[in-house]
Amino acid sequence: MQSASVSESQGMSEFIRDENLTPRQQEVLESALALLVEGGEKALTTAKIASASNCSKESLYKWFGDRDGLISAMMAFQGSKVGAAVGQEDLGSASAFKNYLVRFACELLSVLAGDTSLALNRLAIGQASNDASPLGPLLIENGRGVIETKAVGFLHSAEQKNYLTFADARQTYHVLYGLIVRDIHVRLLLGERREFVMKNFERDAQIAIAQFYQLYGVEE
């Protein structure tokens, strides 16, 4: 479903439909991601990618069309791994669900603070001024979208089980997101040290969920 909406929504290049990636191509994308994490966009040259993955530039262009196509493929490839990262929700009881929310918060922070996530976000943001670039929407769809869809789902379920009370699940999720993430994401993107921004982030997650319940929890 999600891959279909991606490939149809933005008229993605003719290369790399869905998951038709040979293992060799996945290797290349993996080492390209490592290269990006290591040295940023400046280090992501076709020559370096080819050299790092022991592959010829000609193959790169044959498989991915051009540099932008390769970057798009990197994003889609990384995005395909995100889905499984967020654990299964637990709606068994009110307290179990609250515990799950804390775990969700930690998981969300871990994902956002991950090296690969930060590198890809930096890349997409750096290109966002060019409004012909599909990277921003692609990242929103593959990263944010997957998590948001899932979260809206379990918020809705929790509301029906009377663990929470609110009108609009999507809007409520945005508040939850704000309470958890605050300005942490942007500061990490700007290069602030992880230890400095996120000291004791499990405690912060607990506080955020407590405040979330103060806003949307059912009385007593």
Added chain:
Amino acid sequence: MQSASVSESQGMSEFIRDENLTPRQQEVLESALALLVEGGEKALTTAKIASASNCSKESLYKWFGDRDGLISAMMAFQGSKVGAAVGQEDLGSASAFKNYLVRFACELLSVLAGDTSLALNRLAIGQASNDASPLGPLLIENGRGVIETKAVGFLHSAEQKNYLTFADARQTYHVLYGLIVRDIHVRLLLGERREFVMKNFERDAQIAIAQFYQLYGVEE
């Protein structure tokens, strides 16, 4: 104070101390900013800057050292204008203060969503992988820092006047920031359309402040 801490903290290049900018140099920085807003980092070449501001490349290098020095000067220059942007607080009464908070929220969103702010943040984030780049810290100091300092100040005052109740003003400000900004900033940075992300942002600001009072307001 803030300019002193900037020039001393990061060993900024020997050029452009404080505000020793001739009107001509300010013109150049202004048109460079316009160029950046228009076409992103890719459009910010020394040749284009020189051409757009009718100045020679040689003068650029004489005044700013190199391209990075010029970009740093752009950030400092823009940052020097931010201080006046946030209006004067009103602690006259509890309701007046609450109204001021709503105005503050709108102001904050307007600043973050401004073209120049977005362009500079994109530029700094794009370079943040290079951990020798001073742009991230510079932006944090000049933009975020100024607003945060001011906000922490008036939150502290409000707590002493018993309009609000909390333990740590800085921590409380971060919650306020999260409630107001949520993921709006990052989505704008990624290139999402302003009208799509921020439809009816005055109403959103009011909701955010209401929720903030639900968390930190004094009873009755």
Added chain:
DNA sequence: CAAGAACCGTACCGTACGGTACTTTGGGAG
């Protein structure tokens, strides 16, 4: 084994950019 495809490694090409040098212009001081 033979034929062909896929692919690696390298060399190559055009372009665009950062940075420098040089010539010309204009305005201010003596």
Added chain:
DNA sequence: CTCCCAAAGTACCGTACGGTACGGTTCTTG
């Protein structure tokens, strides 16, 4: 008027990158 200096404009240099072409090597297929 003359000298001087700052700055504009232009030409130039080296480099690095995106993209292409080609010879050699491995792997598959009949």
